[in-house]
Amino acid sequence: MAAPRRGIGGFVARQIDRRTPRTPPPLAVSPRRLYILPTAACGLFALLLLVMTLGATNYGNNLAFVLTFWLGAVGLVSMHRAHRNLSGLTLDEIQAAPVFAGDTARLNLVFTRRARRDRRRLGITLGSTATRFFDVGPHTTVEIDLPTTRRGRLALPTMRLESRYPLGLFRCWTQLAPDVSVMVHPRPHGDSATPTGPADGAVESSPHGGNETEFAGLRAYRDGDPARDIDWKHSARRPHLLVRERARSGGAPSACFDYGALDHLALEARLSQLALWIVEADAAGRRYELVLPEARYGPDQGPRHRRVCLDALAVFS
Amino acid sequence: MSRHVSAMRLGTRERGVLVGLVALIMAPHVMHLPWWVSALVAALLIWQGIALARRHRPPPLIVRALLTAACFAGVFAAFGRVNGQDAGVSLLVLMLGLKLSELTRARDAYVVLTLCCFVLATQFLFSQSMAMAASLVIGVWAVIAAFVYLHTLPGAHRSGHALRESAALLGLAVPIAVALFLLFPRLPGPLWGLPANDGRTGLTGLSDRMSPGAIERLARSGAVAFRARFDGPVPSPDQRYWRGPVFWDLAGGTWQNRAAPPPPGDVEALSAPLRIDITLEPNGKRWLLALDAPLKARPGDGRTTGGTLVAEAPIKERIRYVERSATSYRLGLDLSPATRRRALALPTHGNPRARALAQRWAAAADSTPAIVNQARALFRHEPFRYTLSPPRTPREDSIDAFLFRTRAGFCEHYAGAFTFLMRAAGVPARVVTGFLGARKADYGDYWIVRNADAHAWSEVWIAGRGWVRVDPTAAVAPARIDDSIAAAVADRGDLAFMARGDDRDPWFQARMAWDGINAAWNQWFLAYGPALQEKLFSRLGLGGFGPALAVLTGLIVAALGLISLLLAWRMRPTRSPDGVVRAWLRVERRLARRGLIRITGETPGALAARAVRRRPSLAPELPELAAQYTQMRYAYPAPGPAARRAFMRRAARFRIGRGR
Numbered sequence: 023m024a025a026p027r028r029g030i031g032g033f034v035a036r037q038i039d040r041r042t043p044r045t046p047p048p049l050a051v052s053p054r055r056l057y058i059l060p061t062a063a064c065g066l067f068a069l070l071l072l073v074m075t076l077g078a079t080n081y082g083n084n085l086a087f088v089l090t091f092w093l094g095a096v097g098l099v100s101m102h103r104a105h106r107n108l109s110g111l112t113l114d115e116i117q118a119a120p121v122f123a124g125d126t127a128r129l130n131l132v133f134t135r136r137a138r139r140d141r142r143r144l145g146i147t148l149g150s151t152a153t154r155f156f157d158v159g160p161h162t163t164v165e166i167d168l169p170t171t172r173r174g175r176l177a178l179p180t181m182r183l184e185s186r187y188p189l190g191l192f193r194c195w196t197q198l199a200p201d202v203s204v205m206v207h208p209r210p211h212g213d214s215a216t217p218t219g220p221a222d223g224a225v226e227s228s229p230h231g232g233n234e235t236e237f238a239g240l241r242a243y244r245d246g247d248p249a250r251d252i253d254w255k256h257s258a259r260r261p262h263l264l265v266r267e268r269a270r271s272g273g274a275p276s277a278c279f280d281y282g283a284l285d286h287l288a289l290e291a292r293l294s295q296l297a298l299w300i301v302e303a304d305a306a307g308r309r310y311e312l313v314l315p316e317a318r319y320g321p322d323q324g325p326r327h328r329r330v331c332l333d334a335l336a337v338f339s
Numbered sequence: 340m341s342r343h344v345s346a347m348r349l350g351t352r353e354r355g356v357l358v359g360l361v362a363l364i365m366a367p368h369v370m371h372l373p374w375w376v377s378a379l380v381a382a383l384l385i386w387q388g389i390a391l392a393r394r395h396r397p398p399p400l401i402v403r404a405l406l407t408a409a410c411f412a413g414v415f416a417a418f419g420r421v422n423g424q425d426a427g428v429s430l431l432v433l434m435l436g437l438k439l440s441e442l443t444r445a446r447d448a449y450v451v452l453t454l455c456c457f458v459l460a461t462q463f464l465f466s467q468s469m470a471m472a473a474s475l476v477i478g479v480w481a482v483i484a485a486f487v488y489l490h491t492l493p494g495a496h497r498s499g500h501a502l503r504e505s506a507a508l509l510g511l512a513v514p515i516a517v518a519l520f521l522l523f524p525r526l527p528g529p530l531w532g533l534p535a536n537d538g539r540t541g542l543t544g545l546s547d548r549m550s551p552g553a554i555e556r557l558a559r560s561g562a563v564a565f566r567a568r569f570d571g572p573v574p575s576p577d578q579r580y581w582r583g584p585v586f587w588d589l590a591g592g593t594w595q596n597r598a599a600p601p602p603p604g605d606v607e608a609l610s611a612p613l614r615i616d617i618t619l620e621p622n623g624k625r626w627l628l629a630l631d632a633p634l635k636a637r638p639g640d641g642r643t644t645g646g647t648l649v650a651e652a653p654i655k656e657r658i659r660y661v662e663r664s665a666t667s668y669r670l671g672l673d674l675s676p677a678t679r680r681r682a683l684a685l686p687t688h689g690n691p692r693a694r695a696l697a698q699r700w701a702a703a704a705d706s707t708p709a710i711v712n713q714a715r716a717l718f719r720h721e722p723f724r725y726t727l728s729p730p731r732t733p734r735e736d737s738i739d740a741f742l743f744r745t746r747a748g749f750c751e752h753y754a755g756a757f758t759f760l761m762r763a764a765g766v767p768a769r770v771v772t773g774f775l776g777a778r779k780a781d782y783g784d785y786w787i788v789r790n791a792d793a794h795a796w797s798e799v800w801i802a803g804r805g806w807v808r809v810d811p812t813a814a815v816a817p818a819r820i821d822d823s824i825a826a827a828v829a830d831r832g833d834l835a836f837m838a839r840g841d842d843r844d845p846w847f848q849a850r851m852a853w854d855g856i857n858a859a860w861n862q863w864f865l866a867y868g869p870a871l872q873e874k875l876f877s878r879l880g881l882g883g884f885g886p887a888l889a890v891l892t893g894l895i896v897a898a899l900g901l902i903s904l905l906l907a908w909r910m911r912p913t914r915s916p917d918g919v920v921r922a923w924l925r926v927e928r929r930l931a932r933r934g935l936i937r938i939t940g941e942t943p944g945a946l947a948a949r950a951v952r953r954r955p956s957l958a959p960e961l962p963e964l965a966a967q968y969t970q971m972r973y974a975y976p977a978p979g980p981a982a983r984r985a986f987m988r989r990a991a992r993f994r995i996g997r998g999r
Binding site: 039040045066067077089090091098100 | 527936
């Protein structure tokens with residue numbers, strides 16, 4: 023975020039920030055937090071109207087009066103239309119897939135509109151990214167790229183949603199502060215040898231042999247669980263979805279990626295190395311276990327395990 | 340941020356729309372701009388169209404600067420100036436054409452759109468007809484559509500949407516525009532003077548002299564001279580004399596005023612005055628036509644000795660005024676010796692036969708009316724003809740030739756000869772020009788007087804009666820008085836189509852209908868100005884301009900105040916009857932002041948937990964309060980009054996420190 027601004031502009035910005043609570047989606051554009059200001063083009067337009075009024079008075083020219091007043095009235099109406107273009111809009115959802123540090127996070131902003139009218143040429147600016155323009159139909163997804171630098175949980179910067187439609191004489195805008203963050207995983211990097219065997223004291227937990235996956239109980243649904251694992255029959259009686267948990271057993275012994283074993287590296291380098299191992303192991307379809315000073319994950323495999331492990335690395339401190 | 344947007348580059352489509360818009364806006368100007376300006380603008384437009392299609396870069400700065408200088412030089416060479424109406428508009432149009440060659444950024448587009456609005460307005464300096472009103476609607480629709488187009492993302496229905504949205508905006512704006520048009524305080528213009536070269540040459544109307552053939556030429560024109568609305572009874576056809584300039588001096592066969600006319604005589608009404616509302620077409624002269632004889636001049640306007648109303652300045656715009664006239668009157672009862680001498684003066688020689696005849700009448704008659712009747716009898720009994728194309732008479736002794744040889748002439752011949760005869764017989768006389776007749780409009784409650792109704796008659800001064808109208812034409816062609824010129828002249832074919840007034844002709848009917856629409860346009864739209872606005876205000880019971888302004892301001896302030904109150908009422912927090920709820924809401928307000936606003940659907944417990952995450956110092960007080968509040972609201976059995984009071988006291992004490 024930019025440095026705090028001074029003066030009146032800064033005061034206004036702070037007041038607006040204060041009135042914009044961080045809220046998880048859906049975020050409705052509240053008419054009470056819609057701000058509207060004339061643009062530079064409006065200044066030119068006002069000058070035109072002034073000159074035309076003087077001219078019409080001088081010549082006593084009624085058609086010129088009509089033109090002047092009509093244009094002025096259209097300007098006023100356009101202010102209302104600019105406001106209408108934004109109000110009643112909802113930022114329903116923000117989909118943000120995790121990325122590695124240094125990559126660009128692709129955000130999908132899903133907008134819906136309450137009234138049936140389409141919204142035209144809205145501009146959205148996230149922090150210091152370039153403004154992106156889009157129309158909103160019944161259901162619109164806007165993709166925004168957000169550069170990342172460091173691992174961690176990256177809270178989305180405050181968004182500015184604006185509209186100059188229809189005439190560009192007024193800029194109507196609102197500030198949205200969605201309580202959403204993007205998980206930025208450590209960048210996979212490192213050249214230490216990949217550990218292959220289980221670590222000392224690691225216990226092969228699966229009592230079963232072979233490659234079969236077997237039913238091991240029900241648990242609550244978590245993001246990333248495959249839909250086919252959902253137990254619809256049992257879920258129907260619960261407030262949340264239930265997932266059949268399978269005990270996976272691989273033929274290969276699981277690898278153990280131990281944070282403590284990398285004590286020759288600095289913190290970030292260690293995390294990068296662990297991330298690299300996890301990515302490689304996952305790509306190879308191997309089972310692995312991540313051991314951090316205060317937690318251990320696995321041994322397991324699959325996209326969900328990969329995600330859990332990388333998330334743990336991202337927020338590790 | 341606004342800098343970014345106005346610096347945004349324009350695409351080919353946007354530029355194409357702007358070039359097309361400029362072409363559309365400039366089209367009506369072709370009618371009155373010099374041909375070379377129109378040609379140059381057309382060339383600039385075509386050039387830009389080609390440049391767009393082939394994606395040329397804008398010409399270098401030096402080329403643009405040279406073209407601009409050339410345009411200035413051209414306009415200066417053609418008009419001798421760069422301001423003023425024609426020169427200024429030419430320059431504006433050329434600059435707008437040139438601006439198209441440097442359309443790169445959004446701010447250029449705003450400049451072009453603004454200039455388009457201005458060019459649209461300048462059209463009305465040349466004409467304010469209904470056709471121009473149509474051009475206004477199309478032009479403003481196109482300009483606003485271009486504004487919308489620039490603020491719409493590319494897509495399949497972009498231009499269609501822009502046109503629809505433009506129409507919607509304009510439609511919604513109509514009530515505001517109408518209110519502004521009627522109520523916006525109008526100041527009487529001009530503020531800095533009207534341009535000298537207003538391009539209105541060739542205005543036709545009554546001349547400031549009457550030479551043979553002058554009125555005849557005017558009478559061939561079917562153009563409207565003025566329209567009149569009678570507030571009350573309509574005078575009979577033989578009373579529909581409209582007074583124009585009066586001439587005293589005859590020289591070289593032409594009646595004119597060689598010296599300033601004598602001071603005006605008084606008018607004394609002998610009949611009930613008529614109120615007549617006249618919309619006069621511009622005629623380039625100062626005459627304010629009025630039914631004979633006008634009683635009261637407009638403030639600031641004067642009156643000539645002939646009783647004609649005159650405006651302060653030549654009439655170059657269509658004007659509307661109300662005059663009061665009496666059809667029976669006494670005009671100029673007193674005749675000063677100097678005026679009498681002037682009313683009797685004749686050229687020293689020429690027309691001997693006419694002089695001899697007049698002197699014979701004077702010798703035989705015992706009173707002035709008897710002499711007048713002699714002249715009337717001459718015109719009635721001799722074979723005089725009333726014609727639009729009289730045979731030519733020689734310059735010398737033209738009255739003799741007319742009276743005794745050709746005996747065919749138009750009203751000015753009769754009026755001129757009659758006045759000559761009267762003066763020769765020693766009766767003070769003068770020539771009056773104006774209009775005779777009026778035709779009821781087929782559509783609308785008004786009467787049309789055309790140039791074809793132009794007429795000339797005489798006035799003789801009779802002791803005790805003042806100046807008395809004598810129309811010698813009546814003796815020759817009575818139909819001219821009772822009917823119209825078309826009924827009076829034998830050679831109707833020479834008349835303008837509209838002057839013939841053939842009711843059965845559908846084309847004539849259509850033209851009359853159009854005239855009705857036009858008259859309404861002139862009377863109700865174009866004439867609306869400071870005077871009519873004041874009238875409207877007083878009709879609304881607002882008195883003059885000042886009170887109206889005060890009332891309007893008051894109304895607007897009251898309306899805004901009412902809206903604010905309404906909004907405040909709608910946004911008022913609902914007050915709960917439960918003290919526990921109120922106490923908790925107070926806690927919530929304290930939190931909100933620190934930016935911790937409860938989200939819709941968030942329970943007190945969740946809010947407290949979120950608040951503690953942000954401000955750890957709020958623990959454990961806030962979570963405990965939240966838990967207690969939930970207890971108070973939902974526990975069964977409900978807590979007693981003592982517990983409720985304890986909670987309210989605790990909640991009231993809740994404060995949030997400055998730190999985290």
